[in-house]
Structures are given as C-alpha cells and as structure tokens.
Amino acid sequence: MEKILSKHFFNPEARRLSFYLQNDGYEAARKALTCMSPQEIIEEVMKSNLRGLGGAGFPTGRKWSFIPKDSPEPRYLVVNCDESEPGTFKDRHIIEWTPHTLLEGVMIASFAIGAHQCFVYARGEYVRYANILQTALEEAYRAGFFGKNIFGTGFDLDVMIHLGAGAYICGEESALLESLEGKKGWPRLKPPFPAVSGLFGRPTIINNTETISYVPVIIRNGGEWFSRLGSLKSGGMRLYSVSGHIRKPGVYELPLGTSLREIIYTYAEGMRNGRKLKAVIPGGSSTPVLTAQEIDVKMDFESLAAIGSMLGSAGVIVMDESACLVKALAVLGKFYQHESCGQCTPCREGTGWMTRILHRILTGRGVKGDLENLVRVANNIQGNTICALGDGAAMPMISFVTKFREEFESHIFHKRCTAVR
16 A cells, blocks of 8 residues: 555655655645645645544645635744644654655645744654754755745745643644743633634644645645545545554554554554453544444544544554553543643543542442542533543543443442453
8 A cells, every 4th residue: 555654654764855855855845836826735735635633633725725815914834743642653753754744744835825934833752853853954944945935936934843841731722822922831712713813813724743744745646636545525544553452553554444443453463462352542542432343433534423433633542351441541531630721620620520530449449429420520521611621531531431331330349350361
C-alpha cells in the first residue's frame, strides 16, 4: 500500500532539505504559489475531503473558507502540535522524520488563507523534536523557501516554533491561542470563532500537524485522487498510533475506513503472549471504549460515531484479558483531574469526585451505589463545560462502566479483580 507521510519514517536522511528536494520537495508549494490562486487551493482541499486529524474531524477546506475575505487585518496560521492525548504519538513522528513535509504544508496553507505569519505550537515535552523542526526550518530559510518574496511571487511568510509548558488543556485550540499570547491556557467561549477573532484578536486558522502535512500531496496529485484513498466522507490516509498489549506497537499509515480488526490483527500482528482481546480505546483516551465484539468497525469518523464512539486522534489503545479495567479507568480519571484547567465547575469538581470514587473501588472500599454515582457525575459534566475536556473525561467513565459493569461490580461486592493473570 502506498505511503505518504510515513514513506521515510525512521530514515534520518529524510530530515535533510537535500533529501526532501530529491524527492520532489517544495514542488507542490511552488505549484500552489505560482500557478494557483488562494481560492483554487481551498477548492482543491475541499475536493480532497481532508478532515481535521487532531480529533474534531472538521472539513479542512471549509474551515479555511471561513477566513473573512475582505478583512484588512493580519491573518495567522497556527499549527497545533500540542500532542498530549494519551495513546497518541503520530505528530511526533512527522516532525521527527519528515519535518519539511509539514513546512511545505504550512507554506501552502498560509498562502491559501493570506497569512504571512505562522506559529507551530509544540508540546512542551517535545523539545528534541522541536529542535529537529527548527533545524529544518533554518535550512528552508537559507534556501529561500521562507522569508521575503518566496519563489519570486511577492509572497512573504515567517514561521515561529513555540513550545508550550506541558499542559494538556493547551491542545484545545482556544486555550492554545491564550497560551500563545502569553496568558493562562484557559479555553475561550465561542463565538467568536478563531477564523474571525483568533490570535491577538485577528482571523486565525488552527490545524493539526498531520492535517497540514497532507496538504502538499493533495496539491501535487489533486483533491479527487486523495479523496478516493479514503472512505466516502473522509478522504485520504490516516496515521494510527497503536499501543498496548499487542505484538507490534507503532504508527501505521492506512486509508480512512480500514477496519479496527485489521489494524490490530494484521498490521499490529495481534495480541501478545497469546492472550485474548478484552477492550480497545479507538481514538485516544478521551473516546468511549469498545469491547472485543465491536472491532469489526471501519476506522473513520462516521462509522465509529454510529456505534457510540469516536475516531478522535486515532490513538488506538489495546487491552487484553490481563488488564484491570478499573485500574485503567482510575489512571485515566486521575489524568483528567490533574489536567483540568479549573475554569468550569463541573469539570473542576466532577473529575475529582470521579477519581475519588474509582480509587475507593480499586482499593477494595467500594460500596453499593458507587457506579450509579460515577455515571451521574459524568453525565453532569458532559455538555456543561466551555471546552471538550469535560466531555473527554466523562465519556470513558460512562462507556467503561456500561460495557464492563460486571468487572466493576466484582471489585465492589466481591473485593476481587476478574482480570486474567
């Protein structure tokens, strides 16, 4: 199967500008800037059915079209590389192994929306990878691909790489903007949306690293070509981060719509130690869990939504029969409690309540009514916060308890774990 972003993963030479140029690097950007209008680029991206690959799945071309056409204000492109969702590590691979692909996508996207300044906001823990990207950026500047009068077109573009401080909440786009402005990373109320009033109150487009990195191949080969690679409503390929109790964890670039069973048993080579599959989180820790009976599902936005889960960031976490799901959920609960920014009362207080209930169950002190209270608290959080972190904390709680209730009840009423040792 043809690879796009992952074609040169694990090849250190692929980081170099000389290698990238030998493989048609920056030719798509040259085509976009010299032969296409901004509107033509946006229309091509619309044809591709490229979706937001950070989690939300919003159509990328449509998002770009929201930039006010006649506004005289400066516009900004912001690349969200604050990859902090547990189970997700695909953006790290992009900036580590093929940084120029991201930078070329930045150039095309910036030209399409009329931005002359781009900020790449990277996770605070990604110091090594941000340095790799900075080295690639400096190479590109020296070659004249960034700065003034790119390709002699009169188009100017500067790019700045900014490291966060390790806050999960800054992966939420408006909290990211607050952080980028030097303020506390608290999500903003919407509207106004960033395309109208974003960074420094100016029109801003925020896209995930993977999303932007697919733009050059769309311009090179056409939107319709890219669209045909995926499913009906989700065009192209996707980087699936696969981890957990499997023989071959890693990042797999596959068409959107590939079945979860195929990802686990064909590409990740099945369960380790001959154990049975028990549960799968399909799209990063904030998405509802699936049982072993639900893995014949296409890994695209619509198919997972139809069975009550989400594709999210495509972080696939696989758990076998040795996993204690009470412990797994307690770990997730503690994470979301710690990472709550505290702005919204339901999330600030509710995540603490859920963590305490789970800790009580896990340590053999659970009582009748704990599961009902856990679900009740989660339902009171869901839909009642400014950003989606509250939903991300609540949905796993509800799905784990609903689908694996017997295991939780065993901890409460029999004081024993049913996980196979």
